[in-house]
Amino acid sequence: MNTRPDQSLISPFRIPHFDAPVVDGRTCNAMSIDVEDYFQVQAFDGQVRRDDWEKMEWRFSANTSRILDMLAQENVKATFFTLGWIAQRCKPLIRRMADEGHEVASHGMAHFRADEQSPQAFRSDIAEAKAILEDVAGVAVTGYRAATFSIGAKNMWAFDILAEEGYRYSSSINPVQHDLYGLPGAPRSPFYPCANEAIPEIPITTVHLLGRNMPFGGGGFFRLLPYPVFRWGLQRVNRVDRLPCIYYMHPWEIDPGQPRIPGAPMKSRVRHYLNLARTEPRLRQLLKDFAWDRVDHVYAALLNSDAARKAND
Numbered sequence: 001m002n003t004r005p006d007q008s009l010i011s012p013f014r015i016p017h018f019d020a021p022v023v024d025g026r027t028c029n030a031m032s033i034d035v036e037d038y039f040q041v042q043a044f045d046g047q048v049r050r051d052d053w054e055k056m057e058w059r060f061s062a063n064t065s066r067i068l069d070m071l072a073q074e075n076v077k078a079t080f081f082t083l084g085w086i087a088q089r090c091k092p093l094i095r096r097m098a099d100e101g102h103e104v105a106s107h108g109m110a111h112f113r114a115d116e117q118s119p120q121a122f123r124s125d126i127a128e129a130k131a132i133l134e135d136v137a138g139v140a141v142t143g144y145r146a147a148t149f150s151i152g153a154k155n156m157w158a159f160d161i162l163a164e165e166g167y168r169y170s171s172s173i174n175p176v177q178h179d180l181y182g183l184p185g186a187p188r189s190p191f192y193p194c195a196n197e198a199i200p201e202i203p204i205t206t207v208h209l210l211g212r213n214m215p216f217g218g219g220g221f222f223r224l225l226p227y228p229v230f231r232w233g234l235q236r237v238n239r240v241d242r243l244p245c246i247y248y249m250h251p252w253e254i255d256p257g258q259p260r261i262p263g264a265p266m267k268s269r270v271r272h273y274l275n276l277a278r279t280e281p282r283l284r285q286l287l288k289d290f291a292w293d294r295v296d297h298v299y300a301a302l303l304n305s306d307a308a309r310k311a312n313d
C-alpha cells in the first residue's frame with residue numbers, strides 16, 4: 001500500500017518511483033553538509049561584503065575537519081555541497097572529503113542567490129564551481145545545491161541549465177513557507193521539476209502535519225527543536241511516508257566560538273547564533289540514531305534509472 005500522504009500536492013510534477021536503500025532494517029537517509037563559513041551566509045549579507053571575505057577570520061577548515069572526524073568515527077559517508085570559493089583556498093580539505101569516500105558536490109562559487117542571477121550568470125557560476133571542485137577533488141561532481149535554497153517558482157529555468165552543464169541532480173528546493181526561500185507546493189519526495197524531465201530535484205525533508213509542510217531538514221530548525229522532536233519527525237518520514245530523509249547542516253553550526261558579526265539585525269542574530277553549542281552533541285546522536293549515506297548513494301536507484309532513461313531517449 002502506498003502510504004505517502006502528499007499525493008494531492010504533486011499535480012504539476014512527475015514523481016518517479018524509487019526504492020530507498022535499507023541497511024540493517026533501517027531506511028538509509030542522506031547526510032549533507034553545506035560547506036561555507038559563518039560570514040558567507042545570507043543572514044549577514046548586509047554586514048559583510050564579498051570583497052571583505054579574504055580579511056575575515058576563516059574557520060571553515062577547522063570546523064569541516066571536525067565534522068569529517070565525527071563522520072569517520074561513526075563510519076558515515078556524506079555529501080559536501082561546497083563553495084568553489086572554498087575549494088580554491090583549501091585544497092587539502094576537499095581532497096580529504098574525496099579520499100575518505102564522501103561525495104564532493106557543488107554549492108556554487110560564492111553563495112550568490114540563484115534567483116538573483118541572470119541565466120547567463122547562473123550558468124557560468126555553476127560551471128566554474130563544478131570545474132574547480134572536480135580539479136581539486138579529482139572526482140566527478142554531479143550534485144548541486146543552490147545557496148539559501150534559492151530555486152523556486154521564478155527561476156525554474158535553472159534546472160535546464162544544471163542539466164546542460166553536466167549536473168545529474170539538484171537538492172535546492174525546501175518545500176516550506178519561509179521568508180528567504182521555499183516552494184511550499186512542491187513535492188516532498190524526489191520529482192522532475194520541468195516538463196522535459198532534464199534533471200531530478202531531491203527536496204529537503206519536511207514533515208506533513210495539519211495540512212502544512214513543517215521544516216525538519218536541519219539547519220536552524222535542528223538547533224531550535226528539542227532533539228527528541230526532531231528525531232520523531234525523521235522517524236515519521238521513514239516509517240509513515242516511507243521516504244529517506246535528507247538532512248543538511250553547515251560547519252559554522254558546530255562553532256559556538258565563532259566571531260560575532262556586528263550590526264546584524266536581531267532576526268539574523270537569533271537564527272544564526274541559536275543553540276550553536278548544542279549542534280555537535282545532537283549531530284553525534286543523530287549519526288547513531290539513523291542510518292546515513294551520501295546523497296548520490298541513497299538516491300542511486302533514481303539517478304541510475306534517470307541516466308538509463310536519457311541514454312534510451
Ligand SMILES: [Zn+2]
Pocket residue numbers: 034036107111146147148
Ligand atoms: Zn549555503
